[in-house]
Amino acid sequence: MDYLDSLNEPQREAVINTEGPSLIIAGAGSGKTRVLTYRIAYLIQHKQVDPFSILSLTFTNKAAKEMRDRIERVVGTEARNLWMGTFHSVFARILRAEADRLGYNRNFTIYDTDDSKTLIKSIVKEQGLDDKVYKPNVVFNRISSAKNRLISWRSYQDNPSIRAEDEAAAKPHMAKLYRMYAERCFKSDAMDFDDLLFNTNVLFREHLDVLNKYQQRFRYVLVDEFQDTNVSQYLITKKLAAVRRNIAVVGDDAQSIYAFRGADIQNILNFQKDFSEAQVFKLEQNYRSTKNIINAANSVIARNKAQLKKHIWTANDQGELIEVIKATSDQEEGRLVAYSIFETKNNEHSRYRDFVILYRTNSQSRAMEEALRKRNIKYKVVGGLSFYQRREIKDLIAYMRYAINANDEQAFRRIVNLPKRGIGPTSVDKVIVTAYERGYDLWEVLQKAEELFPGRLGNALGQFTDMIKGFQLEAARKDAFEAASHIAKGSGLLRELYEDKTIEGLSRYENVQELLNAIKEFVDDPEAEDKSLSAFLQEVALLTSSDQDKDDDPDKVTLMTIHMAKGLEFPYVYVVGMEEDLFPSQMMLASRQDLEEERRLFYVAITRSMKRLTLSYALTRYRFGRLKNCEPSRFLEEIDPAYMMVNKELGTRSPVGDTNHARVLLKSIQRDRQRIPTNRSTYKAPANFAPSDTSQLAPGMKVEHPKSGFGRAENIDNQVANRKAKVIFDDFGEKTLLLSFAKLKIHDE
DNA sequence: GACTCCGATCTTTTT
C-alpha cells in the first residue's frame, strides 16, 4: 500500500483504524482530505468493502466530487459506486425512494430559499398580518431553526417556552405561520432544504424497517466538516451508524463558521458521549503554510474561549511577515491590491491562479473587480448570484418543475402569467384560495377552472391547463432535453426573450440557450441512468453557485467570500475589508459566541494562505450606496504584531522578527481606529424631533442629536455647573456636548 | 389587469 507511506503517523493511524467510531480532529492544512480519501480507498482495497455500503457525507457538492475523483485515482472506477454527496443530496435521494411512507409523491419538488420566502410572504399577506413585523426573512429563519432542532409545527405550537419567546418578540402568530407554511409545502408536494433533513429524521423515527434497511446497507459512515453539522444532521448519522458503529467524523472546531445556520460544535462533544468507545486522532501538523502564517493564525484563535485543545505546527519555512495595506477608500483598496498582485506576478513569476481575494460579504467584490479590470488582470468571482438564480433561468425551470409537479404552488405563481395571459395576482390568489377552501389540489382546481370560474378567467386558465397537459406528456415520454426545448418554445418564454432586443434581453436569451445546453449535456452523459426531465430537476435543485465551475481559462485571480474558501488553499491570499462592522460584521457583535464565530472565520481566512498573506482596510467605503467612514478591524490588533510588517512602500519587506516595525504598525492601526471621522452625513432630523430630559443620561445609552444624528453616550462628566457628555456618533465620530445646551433625544432599546 | 414610477430595504455567511 504505497499511499500509506506518504502519510505521517497520526494520519496513518486515522486511515487504517477503520473499525468502530473515530473522531478525527484535523487542523487547518493538516491533510484532512487526504486522510478521508485514503481511509475510503483503504476500506475498498484492503478490507474488500463494497463501495455500495460506504456512505460519505460532505458539506458541498464540490467537496464530494473532488473526493470521489481522488478516490477514483487510487481505486479506479469502483469509486463511482460510493454513496457520496452532501447531506441534502443523499437524503433527498433516499426520501424520493421512500416518499410514499411520508405521504409525498416521489417527484416532490425541492423549494429553494427564494421559494420558501415567497410562500411565507403570501401567507403573511393572506393572514392580514403586518409584513413589517413578520418579515419573510425573520419568519423563515425562525421556522428553519425550529426544523433544524427537530421541532415540528405541532411541538412548536404546544411548547409554552417557545410561545413565550414569540410573545416577547411581539410575534404571537409565529406558530400559526409555521403550521400554515408546513401545510402549504406539503400540499404543494414540496420540501424545503430543512425538510430534507427533518423528514429524513421523521422517516427513520417512524419507519423502523426503513431505518433498518439503511443501517444494514451502510456498513461504514464518514462525515466531513463535522463541525458544521446541525443537530438534525447529527441525529441522522448517529441513527444510521447505531448498529454497525463504524462511523468516522472529521472536523476542526476552530473552523466552525456555520453556527448561524444551526451548526453546533456541541456535536463533537455529543459524539464522544454517544460513541464513548470512539478513538480520537489529532492531526496537528500543517503542510500548507509558513511558520509565520501559522503563528499568526494561532495567536488569533487563542483568544477564543470555546475550543478543543490542540497545537497546530508546521515544519515549513519561516516565511514572510504579514503585510497590511491601508487605503483611504474602497476604490483605492482595490487599486492597491490589484497593483500588488500585478507586481508580485511579475517579480515572482507566479500565475494569476495563485492569487485569491477574500472578503466578508459578496457586495465587496465589485470594487475589486473594477480595479482588476483596469489593470487587465483576469479574474473569476466564485459564488454570488448563481446562474440558476437568474430570473429567466428560474422562469424556465419553474415551467419544467410545474410540468413534473402540477401542485407546486410557487412554480405556478411564477409562470401562470408569464408571458402575459391576463391572469393577474388577484386571479392567482382566487385560484389558490379556492383550492384551500374546497380542499382540492391546485391541479384539480385548474382542471375544473372553466366551471369554477366561468367567463374570461376560466377560459384563460383552461388554455393554460391544456398547455401544461401537453408539457406533462412531453416530460413523461421524452428525455429532459427534448422536453425542456418543447417547454421553452411552447410556453412562449423563448419567443418573448427573443423579441426583446435590449442588451439585457439578449443576454437573457443566451442564458436560456445555455441552460438548454446544460440539459443537453446532462442527457448526453453516458453515465447517467435516468435522463428524464424529473431527474435533471432533482440534480439542479441542490446545485449551488460554487458548483458551476466553468473550465475555460484556468489562470485567473479568484474572488470569493471567506465562507466559500473553506477547504481551499492559495499561495497568495488577500483578505480585504478588514474593518469594524464589516469584519467582524456588525450583525455578529451581539454576543461573545457570535464574535468568536467571526474570529474563527478570520482564522479560516488566514490559514488559506501558503506563502504570503496580505490584509487590507479602507478608511472610507460605499455601503448601501452611501459613503461611510470606517475603522480598522479589531482583528488586526489581535494578530501578534511580531508576525506583521508595516507597509511603507509596496515591495519593501522587512525581515522576520523586526519588532520595531511591528510597533510602528500597531500604532498606525490604533491611530486609525481612534480617528475622528469628519465627513458629512446625510442625517436629517425628523420634523417631530423633541429633546429628552438628559438628567438621567448614562454611558451606553443611544441618543439622537438634531445635527449629528444617532450616537452612543460614552461617558458623562458630572460637574455641577456644566454637565458634559462624550458621545460617539455613527457618522461624525466623537463629540463632547454641554448637556445644558445640546438637544439630545434618548432612545430606549 | 398592465404599466410606470417612486420609495423602502437591503447584505452576513449557504445547503
Place this chain on the structure above:
DNA sequence: GATCGGAGTC
C-alpha cells in the same frame, strides 16, 4: 446600487 412592492394611471 439594485431590487421589490405599492400607488397611481391608462
